[in-house]
Amino acid sequence: MSNPKPLVIKIGGAILEKEDALNNLLSVITKLKTDAKVVLVHGGGCVVDDMLAQAGFTTVKKHGLRVTPKEQIGLISGALAGTVNKSIVATANSMSLPAVGLSLTDGDMIQCSLSPQDLGQVGLPSAKNSVLLDALLNNHFLPVISSIGALPNGDLVNVNADDAAVAICQLLNAQLLLLTDVNGVKGADGEYLPSLNSEQANKLIDEGVIAGGMTAKVNAALHAANQLRRSIAVASWQSPEQIMQLLDGQGVGTQIQPD
Template sequence: MTQCSDPIVIKLGGAVLSSPETLEKLFHTIAVSRQKRPVVIVHGGGYLVDELMKKLSFGTVKKNGLRVTPAEQIPFITGALAGTANKMLQGQAMKHGIHAVGMCLGDGGLCQVEVLDPALGAVGRASAGDATVVNAVIQAGATPVISSIGLTAQGEMMNVNADDAAVAVAKSLDADLVLLSDVNGVLDENKSLIKALDSETAEQLIASEVITDGMIVKVRAALDAANDLGRAIEVAGWRTPEKLADLIAGENIGTRFYPRTEK
């Protein structure tokens, strides 16, 4: 990862949003570290959506890990993600003296979004777009907090997978990417953290059953993200936010995933 003043994109998942203590530590660290390097936050908020859907008596259906989003539900999901979750994080940032700007993928054409699969409803695929507005926010000394809600060229609201959204934002900004996860990284047969992985090594570890079950999906998704972005990305644990300062400074605290073209 780059050790310079280039932006770093940090993706926060729903589990982080449900832990006030972790958010407190996380934004304290960001408040200190962002003086050395701009930070851009991309977030989901699945647990908020789940709670809202339950209150509204909407059923939750998922296909291949993606939430099926009927057209009548997208206004509510947009409200939960681009509204409640986004402002909750913006509020946490403000508590720590960070000038935060709440945004979504559609602001300033940051990401281009199209329908991923008609069978999934209002679920979008994001790709890199125009980072002019976000760069202006960063240049003004503020921290963008970007929800995973996007807009199509026709103005339709789309729910985008937060990991995919983070990759698209990082590509738009030509920035490094960190995916904060519920695991600290990938462990070897001795339960020690594996500092670096490429596709070939990962497949060997899967074949030898060192990487098993749900971790296989996480590893392949991280490698896909690195390949899509064209640079190494890091997967680190959100439960140790105090280590984030080292990561922002360019150090390796989790597992670093390398694309096929980089060693």
């Protein structure tokens, strides 16, 4: 199974709350690392929600995306680039995976502009400089990247983790796997769809079949598929062995297709 393209895996949500799930994923990555260069990109909305609640803040979302008021960015970046990132890195290192914790702004790898969607301190990421990641991957490290970026003036911004993974994928010309709590995207009949294009997706979003956080995930995957000109897999972290199948060229989860 020789695969020259790096693999970017996006994780978030419940996998970060379930120790076994993260351990299972990392053990699969341990097997992969002999053949493939792997990058982990993570969010961690559940941890952020808990920390904000403890500080007396409420969480507001628009179209499945978190609103980040300026007074919350310190807490959110501390939760994601600090607590969540370092716990993943520590777990990986304990399993003999040499992990390095980063945020999007490290090595100037990703540049961000302010989102036009009126979400506060939320950034839109775009690929900039791959030197740091290339060096880490070529030396067999596992980069673990939090979805905290910065504007050109140095202000920190929160970035949707799916969008962050897409930008890292573009930076490395990599394959992309968006791991979620469910095994793909469901159609109108409640069955998982083996593949999905933008026309089908827009119809399902209009009908309310695709809703909430899955809307943001599907839109990010469609954007990635069109930018990279290849399909993007949305699959479940509960079946990490699917990663092996993906690298062997098999379809896993829902394959989001370019137009």
